[in-house]
Amino acid sequence: MERFIEGKMHVFGDNIDTDQIYPGQYLDVTDHEEMARYCLKGASAEFEEAFIKGDMVVAGKNFGCGSSRENAAIALKVRGVGCVVAKSFGRIFYRNAINLGLLLIVCPKIDEIAQMGASLRIDMDQHTAMNLETGNSAEIEPVSDYAMKILNAGGIKSLLRDEEMDPTV
Amino acid sequence: MHALEKILAAHAGVDKVCAGEIVNCDIDVAGINDLYPQAMYSFREINGKKVAHPERVVIFLDHYAPASTIRQAENQKQFREFAREQGIEGLMEVGQGVCHQILADKGYSAPGRLMVATDSHTPTHGAFGAFSTGVGATDISCILKTGKLWFRVPEIIRINLEGELPPGVFAKDAILHVIGKLGADYAIYRGVEFAGSLIKKLSIAERMTLCNMTTEMGAKAAYIQPDSITEAFLQAKNISGYTIYETDPDFIAGAEHTFDVSELSPQIAAPSSVDHVSDLHEYAGIPVDQAFLGTCTGGRIDDIALAARILKGRKISPSTRMIVVPASKNTLQKAIEKGYMQDLIEAGCTFVTPGCAACLGTHQGLIAEGESCITSSSRNFPGRMGHKKGEIYLASPAAVAASALTGVITDPAPYLE
Numbered sequence: 001m002e003r004f005i006e007g008k009m010h011v012f013g014d015n016i017d018t019d020q021i022y023p024g025q026y027l028d029v030t031d032h033e034e035m036a037r038y039c040l041k042g043a044s045a046e047f048e049e050a051f052i053k054g055d056m057v058v059a060g061k062n063f064g065c066g067s068s069r070e071n072a073a074i075a076l077k078v079r080g081v082g083c084v085v086a087k088s089f090g091r092i093f094y095r096n097a098i099n100l101g102l103l104l105i106v107c108p109k110i111d112e113i114a115q116m117g118a119s120l121r122i123d124m125d126q127h128t129a130m131n132l133e134t135g136n137s138a139e140i141e142p143v144s145d146y147a148m149k150i151l152n153a154g155g156i157k158s159l160l161r162d163e164e165m166d167p168t169v
Numbered sequence: 170m171h172a173l174e175k176i177l178a179a180h181a182g183v184d185k186v187c188a189g190e191i192v193n194c195d196i197d198v199a200g201i202n203d204l205y206p207q208a209m210y211s212f213r214e215i216n217g218k219k220v221a222h223p224e225r226v227v228i229f230l231d232h233y234a235p236a237s238t239i240r241q242a243e244n245q246k247q248f249r250e251f252a253r254e255q256g257i258e259g260l261m262e263v264g265q266g267v268c269h270q271i272l273a274d275k276g277y278s279a280p281g282r283l284m285v286a287t288d289s290h291t292p293t294h295g296a297f298g299a300f301s302t303g304v305g306a307t308d309i310s311c312i313l314k315t316g317k318l319w320f321r322v323p324e325i326i327r328i329n330l331e332g333e334l335p336p337g338v339f340a341k342d343a344i345l346h347v348i349g350k351l352g353a354d355y356a357i358y359r360g361v362e363f364a365g366s367l368i369k370k371l372s373i374a375e376r377m378t379l380c381n382m383t384t385e386m387g388a389k390a391a392y393i394q395p396d397s398i399t400e401a402f403l404q405a406k407n408i409s410g411y412t413i414y415e416t417d418p419d420f421i422a423g424a425e426h427t428f429d430v431s432e433l434s435p436q437i438a439a440p441s442s443v444d445h446v447s448d449l450h451e452y453a454g455i456p457v458d459q460a461f462l463g464t465c466t467g468g469r470i471d472d473i474a475l476a477a478r479i480l481k482g483r484k485i486s487p488s489t490r491m492i493v494v495p496a497s498k499n500t501l502q503k504a505i506e507k508g509y510m511q512d513l514i515e516a517g518c519t520f521v522t523p524g525c526a527a528c529l530g531t532h533q534g535l536i537a538e539g540e541s542c543i544t545s546s547s548r549n550f551p552g553r554m555g556h557k558k559g560e561i562y563l564a565s566p567a568a569v570a571a572s573a574l575t576g577v578i579t580d581p582a583p584y585l586e
Contacts, residue, residue, distance in 0.1 A: 015442050015550070017548070017550045019529070019530070019548070019550050019551075020551060020552065023552055024531050024552070024553070025530060027204050027232070027529075028233065028240035028244055029240065030206050030207065030210075030240075030244065042551065042552045042557060061354045062353055062357070062387065065353065065354070065387060066289060067289050068288055068304060068305050069305070070205070070207050070307065071207075073305070074207075088354055088357060090357070090387060091389055092289055092305060095308060096307065096308075100307070146319075156307060157214050157215050157307065160215040160310075160315075161214075161215050161216050
């Protein structure tokens with residue numbers, strides 16, 4: 001994993017549930033590229049126009065709460081979201097995202113530095129997130145060893161291909 | 170250890186676990202529903218050839234069943250082919266109902282079992298004293314291949330519910346009140362145990378409603394200690410081969426809260442989050458275009474019985490459509506036998522195929538822009554049941570029926586006398 005991860009922020013509020021990340025009417029879609037088109041369609045009209053691959057999604061508490069639909073994590077990943085930074089995450093969404101190799105960062109005070117359109121830089125060694133426009137930063141929680149192992153492998157599927165894999169070791 | 174920790178320890182083959190630890194566990198029941206064809210694809214991507222324990226896998230066609238689009242039909246067809254190829258006998262076809270109700274009806278839910286399903290409301294089965302949790306497609310594909318899954322042992326929160334529910338107030342009102350007080354993110358990663366004098370009086374159905382709704386506080390799992398009510402339910406279905414775990418007397422919960430329900434009035438979660446809870450009377454009189462009675466949260470026979478009691482011999486408001494989705498085929502059959510279906514149809518309700526229906530906006534009762542819906546389901550996020558600018562109110566099944574009758578949000582108590 002790179003030490004620094006940077007991207008332009010797209011800012012959302014609290015309790016952005018997976019229905020808003022990936023609306024129910026598209027749940028019968030199985031093609032990942034098509035899923036990516038519906039990313040955050042329930043939460044924001046501007047996102048579709050303004051988002052560029054590598055940008056970041058920044059949110060309040062409980063991002064990804066609600067339904068376990070993996071489509072939500074797939075859509076974010078395939079759309080090209082560099083990482084999602086939020087105060088907290090729904091736990092099923094967290095697992096789904098890490099399993100796919102999508103970086104999620106918990107930043108309890110992200111609301112103090114979030115700014116639509118400004119760039120955010122994550123420092124994975126110093127455990128900080130910095131708004132590059134204002135220079136203000138906030139602490140991030142280190143990603144667990146377990147999640148890092150999965151992220152560094154590009155997702156859990158490459159680890160699970162081995163016959164005798166015990167993921168807890 | 171807490172009983173939930175003991176369940177994890179037993180399935181991980183270790184003597185002891187503590188909160189925060191990662192364990193790898195054998196899974197007793199692995200449920201997959203029709204929103205998750207990705208489970209089959211991920212299984213192939215990880216070189217899955219033969220499902221490790223096909224007898225433990227249950228496939229549910231419930232979230233858009235019968236299929237309303239060609240793609241939905243295609244996805245369900247793939248599941249049938251997979252079940253056949255892998256010798257998975259537990260294929261719950263169109264019309265069998267919602268996954269969680271089927272698991273309860275058919276005896277999959279039992280104390281001490283470790284149950285995982287591709288559905289966020291899987292904590293429902295904590296009502297039976299199981300450790301039961303939801304996951305996505307790729308995690309379930311891991312279980313398909315290996316029969317196991319890893320978990321981080323959760324911290325346990327205890328919620329004590331004391332007192333008696335007043336007339337017209339039900340388990341749904343109690344849990345809405347709790348979520349309103351604690352918040353939609355309160356229980357993230359935690360296990361939530363319900364205890365207290367109220368719990369001992371609640372039926373399995375009401376316990377399922379409590380546990381089901383812990384998902385809306387972010388809970389990983391829920392738990393109610395099995396007792397004579399649990400055992401009577403299981404005995405009636407001839408279910409055996411389970412283990413009841415008990416929490417150690419010296420176990421200390423991460424947090425404990427006590428709520429007295431004796432003064433509680435009917436509750437409502439207003440748009441657009443589940444913790445946006447108030448006394449229902451604060452919203453009384455707001456017109457409702459649709460009343461929706463169903464789902465794993467509030468579509469059981471007791472819920473339909475309450476609606477029938479309120480609506481029998483009456484007609485619902487001409488400005489409100491009421492959709493009734495029995496949670497399972499079993500529930501539908503009971504509703505027919507007891508005359509509830511007739512009573513409700515005569516009152517102006519319409520029935521749809523047992524399954525999830527409009528709960529998640531896939532089919533069978535969506536709402537248009539500017540429409541309002543009162544529902545016995547679990548979520549009211551924007552766009553959940555149709556248009557983003559539709560308004561969804563969560564309430565008890567009784568309040569849903571009373572509101573259909575009057576055409577506006579209504580306290581059910583006067584109609585239950």
